[in-house]
Amino acid sequence: MRRTTSRLMRGLAVLSVLALGTTACGGSDDDSSGSKPVSAGDIQAALKKGGSIKVWAWEPTLKTVAADFQKKYPKVKINLVGERSGDKHYTALSNAISAEKGVPDIAQVEYFAMSQYSLTKGLSDLAPFGADKLKAKYTPGPWNAVSEGDKVYGLPMDSGPMALYYNKKIFDKYKVAVPTTWDEYVDAARKLHKADPKVFIAADAGDAGLTTSLLWQAGSRPYKVDGTKVKIDFNDAGAKKYTATWQKLIDEKLVAPINGWTDDWYKGLGDGTLATLPSGAWMPANFETGVKNASGDWRAAPMPAWTKGDKASTENGGSALTVPALGKNKELAYAFVEYANSGAGVQSRIKEGAFPATTAELKDDAFLNKEFAYFGGQKANEIFAESAANVASDWSYLPFQQYANSIFNDTVGKAYVGNTKLSDGLKSWQDASVKYGEEQGFTVE
Known part of the structure; x- marks a missing residue:
């Protein structure tokens, strides 16, 4: 971040x-x-x-x-x-x-x-x-x-239509199915971590971009903006779906407390201790340059659905x-x-x-049929293109989103390092963002 x-x-x-x-x-x-x-x-x-x-x-x-x-x-x-x-x-x-x-x-x-x-x-x-x-x-x-x-x-x-990048070598080794829903994702996290306590389903130490992307996919629309009138609400049904699922991963210590783009993060992607990475379609080039030793191990899959059969996707970046x-x-x-x-x-x-x-x-056929050597010859653009077509277009960011993201670790981030619940962290993020918006002259509710 x-x-x-x-x-x-x-x-x-x-x-x-x-x-x-x-x-x-x-x-x-x-x-x-x-x-x-x-x-x-x-x-x-x-x-x-x-x-x-x-x-x-x-x-x-x-x-x-x-x-x-x-x-x-x-x-x-x-x-x-x-x-x-x-x-x-x-x-x-x-x-x-x-x-x-x-x-x-x-x-x-x-x-x-x-x-x-x-x-x-x-x-x-x-x-x-x-x-x-x-x-x-x-x-x-x-x-x-x-x-x-x-x-x-x-x-x-x-x-940045999102996909779920997963380490096929690790999933095959422990005979765990690639998750198609977020409930299955939690189950896969448990199975992998039980099979090898050093393996985590993903790294997440609190990431504003990932959180907003997952909220977007879950149907949450926390931000409504009409000129200088802003509404911030992290208590809708989509947000509750997200917090209920992600809280399990945090409580059961199934996500590694590692920040993205760090040496430890790259190492985990390379040595198999991080089994998946939900990220944007721009990620393959970063795998190729930053995780060279795991070439052939990784694949791309559609983002897990919040409701089985739902194809809604999301953007990241x-x-x-x-x-x-x-x-x-x-x-x-x-x-x-x-x-x-x-x-x-x-x-x-x-x-x-x-x-x-x-x-x-x-x-374009040439684009869709491109084979990614890093992903074992997989035509990963087919996954990314389908994801792009299934992104809902009614998402809004705050007119002061940069500030909101900068205080994420001081609010929601506490859920990853203490006893704060994720839902309470989102409420703190909401309150702090409302306060800042009002101080800048916005009408915020």
Whole structure:
């Protein structure tokens, strides 16, 4: 999980206050806000004239896309600033917007952070450029994350439909069936741990991203956002499904208290002590580079269902390319965003390991039939594509989700290290998030 610094919190506070004021940047109805229609001719004229655009993005495949774009449009220069990621990226973006200085022409923004910047009018509405006509190109989850009503604040770059990665070698060794429901998942955890006390069904020391993804799949909708009116409620039926199941795993010590992306985590995935990993479709490349010694041992399966037969899936991760309202050269910026995320750049990025958010690629035979040597020749994209098609599109994040995620370990995380129940931890998370939202001027219930 990315951790949020106090500096980022200050930037977030500034943005939240701006959301409620009358001087929010990019809020006018002139061309800088992207509110007037921009024709294809306008964009082509800008490409012909040329110019320079600055892109703040950490996604490595954009290097190839930028190079290809510049070959096609030699008068355009792409300045790709890729050294920032996570908290540093958002801190820099928030500071630039609040100072109205040094704002990039294009910024990569993860889906969970989109509403923070769109609500504060820090992003251009791309519908006047024609982005609203592209809806059918994308899967529902990512499109929902970048759009609000008839406004479009970015084009989806990738997606993270979830799958259950499992160590086939371990499941075969102990003759345990791969779970198809979360109840079966708990049973499998018990059987594996009984057969070998060193084996845990998964690692989980408290992860905000995993928790919200599982709530999403379970049908919980804890966040409802209408402008500056926010409702937070972790007590619906879906949340109760999640807490009832996951509490068993915690109480019976069936999940290893290991944080993701640590040396211990990689070691556990490699030596068989971690038997499964619920994660996004972008994970295979991380297996190949970080868990090389377990090549051939792992496979992908659909996410276990909360109710037998239910195919509902969920997203974990993913981001969009956006055009900040204070950026310059908006026609050139939009042209690059569309090229990268809807045009020829999509195939370039897929070849380098990105998982697409575009439906055409997810239905392409070559994509679906790709055999993953790491997964024993399995056509894992078939699993991921089906997952993407079964993601409910009505999930919302908070306009201050970055802050909420930063306090997860101080609230829900206590359920993993003490006697706090998971349901009580969620209530504490809810209360703390409500308090923060009210302090920032949101109307929260």
